Amino acid sequence: MELSTYEVVYLIANIFGTYIVYKFMHVFFETKEANHKIELLSYVGYYIFIALVYLTINIPVITMICNILAYLGLSFNYNAGIKRRLLSILMIYLILICVEVSVALLTGYFNYSLLTVNNYSSGYGLVLAQTISYLVVRILNNYKNIRKGETIPLANWIAIILIPISSLYIILTLFQATGLSWERILFGVILILLVNFTTFYLYDVISASMVDKMDKILLGQQNKYYRKQFELMESSLKTTKAMRHDLRNHLSVIYALVEKGERDTALKHLSKMTDIYDDTRQYAYTENIDIDSILNFKIQAAEQQNIKIALDLSIPEKMYIPSFDLAIILGNLLDNAIEAVAELEKERQIKIKIYYDKGRLIILVENPFQGERLKEGNRYLTTNKEPSQHGLGLENIKSVLQKYDGSMVITQQGMVFSASLMLFV
Structure with a gap:
């Protein structure tokens, strides 16, 4: 032609x-x-x-x-x-x-x-x-x-x-x-x-x-995280001061009881001291203020719903990652996990593992769930009835990960949902 x-x-x-x-x-x-x-x-x-x-x-x-x-x-x-x-x-x-x-x-x-x-x-x-x-x-x-x-x-x-x-x-x-x-x-x-x-x-x-x-939602979340962290630090400081103030008196009593051979009474006294001064709730304390603040805020929210948190943390005090990005990543991951576990009658536990190794920050969050996780293509959807109140979404996490050449792998084995993230920081 x-x-x-x-x-x-x-x-x-x-x-x-x-x-x-x-x-x-x-x-x-x-x-x-x-x-x-x-x-x-x-x-x-x-x-x-x-x-x-x-x-x-x-x-x-x-x-x-x-x-x-x-x-x-x-x-x-x-x-x-x-x-x-x-x-x-x-x-x-x-x-x-x-x-x-x-x-x-x-x-x-x-x-x-x-x-x-x-x-x-x-x-x-x-x-x-x-x-x-x-x-x-x-x-x-x-x-x-x-x-x-x-x-x-x-x-x-x-x-x-x-x-x-x-x-x-x-x-x-x-x-x-x-x-x-x-x-x-x-x-x-x-x-x-x-x-x-x-x-x-x-x-x-x-x-x-x-x-x-x-951005405003994130800033509001960060303020809540830090407020909770400061409350915990203030509570810990008050407890420490109280212990230091009364420690000499308690030691004198215990010393006297041991000297008299009243071993059981001394142990009971020690047990009471533990009940008063030892906060047995599992909170994050890594000296990394950003991660501690986010985790402690979410742990408190989980405890209010009788959800246990199993923590395994190994991270340095300072990392070159803004708190803004951490709020998107951890805040949303934990919101998803708490939301899913809150619907269960048993096995109400979330496992969180965060560690830093040779310039890599690894985050693992694992939780059981019931029902079926909805997907649109390769994207998991929230089951929250008000999605606007449900963090910022896994897609936003992916956007943050791009800044650190990071990756996220989501798996579902049986009735256990897990998210594994890696960032180069």
């Missing part, structure tokens, strides 16, 4: 167009965990697929459907929920089609039909559309919060996604309407584009507010 000049220009320009789609994807999605070889191959496949659709079919409605499906496929290179995928690909497609339609109108193309072959043939218009699209994606790249993956409320998401869906419908309707001048259609398309730019901005603002909200 011999290609026309315009088709040759299209194939060349679409190489740049594929790169623009790639840049758009990087605006909306976090790309750190993407497999770059697979990502490259997927974009090559996208280019070939779209080129074949254009050369063999070239009917606008089919091209539109193929592009949207292809964008959806490309989005699976990146970690994201289905809500964010749908919103992202719709906004990407709408922005690109608004640019293409505007350029088509400016270059004299007015006879547009969804169901007949597209006979647009301006090579200059094609190059101009790609250039404008690239400038747009460069501008949108300044918005940093969207790609962080914060989950916005469902009501907000529905309100936002209705805008690109409605905009796409309006654009297609404008082109099918009769009696409208190309200037009016162009003005309408530009307004729709501006509305969606505003939507993009609002989406970024909402994402930023969710980040801020989560």
Whole structure:
């Protein structure tokens, strides 16, 4: 099949167009965990697929459907929920089609039909559309919060996604309407584009507010952890002072009892001293104030629900890991474990092992559970009826682990759930 000049220009320009789609994807999605070889191959496949659709079919409605499906496929290179995928690909497609339609109108193309072959043939218009699209994606790249993956409320998401869906419908309707001048259609398309730019901005603002909200939740959690730790330290200090104050008197009594041969009475006195001064509750005391604070706060919460905590700790006083990150990791892991064990009638125990070895921090949390742990893909879901009050999620733990080249392995053997984490610190 011999290609026309315009088709040759299209194939060349679409190489740049594929790169623009790639840049758009990087605006909306976090790309750190993407497999770059697979990502490259997927974009090559996208280019070939779209080129074949254009050369063999070239009917606008089919091209539109193929592009949207292809964008959806490309989005699976990146970690994201289905809500964010749908919103992202719709906004990407709408922005690109608004640019293409505007350029088509400016270059004299007015006879547009969804169901007949597209006979647009301006090579200059094609190059101009790609250039404008690239400038747009460069501008949108300044918005940093969207790609962080914060989950916005469902009501907000529905309100936002209705805008690109409605905009796409309006654009297609404008082109099918009769009696409208190309200037009016162009003005309408530009307004729709501006509305969606505003939507993009609002989406970024909402994402930023969710980040801020989560930060405030974390700071609140940290304050609770440290408050509990200070209470324990104050209690320990008071007990120590009391022991030092009365120790001489107690020793005198014990000495006198032993001297008289009243061994049993002396042992009873010692036992009373132990009951008064020895706090037999199992609390964390490693001199690492951050980890101690978090563990002691969670241990107290577990004890209030008659849940036992088995601790095995071997960590230094200082580690190069912010308390903010530790709060996300330990706080959420222990919230999950306490929530699961609280539903049991027996075997109400959580095992926690944390140790530091040659620059690696290892965290193991193991707990029994009942019922079935729900999964969405490879992701475990909370069973809490109010997820917003349930820590920050295993996905947020993974985000923190990336900063330390860390990893997390979750296993389920029988009715025992365990999470194993490793961080390089």
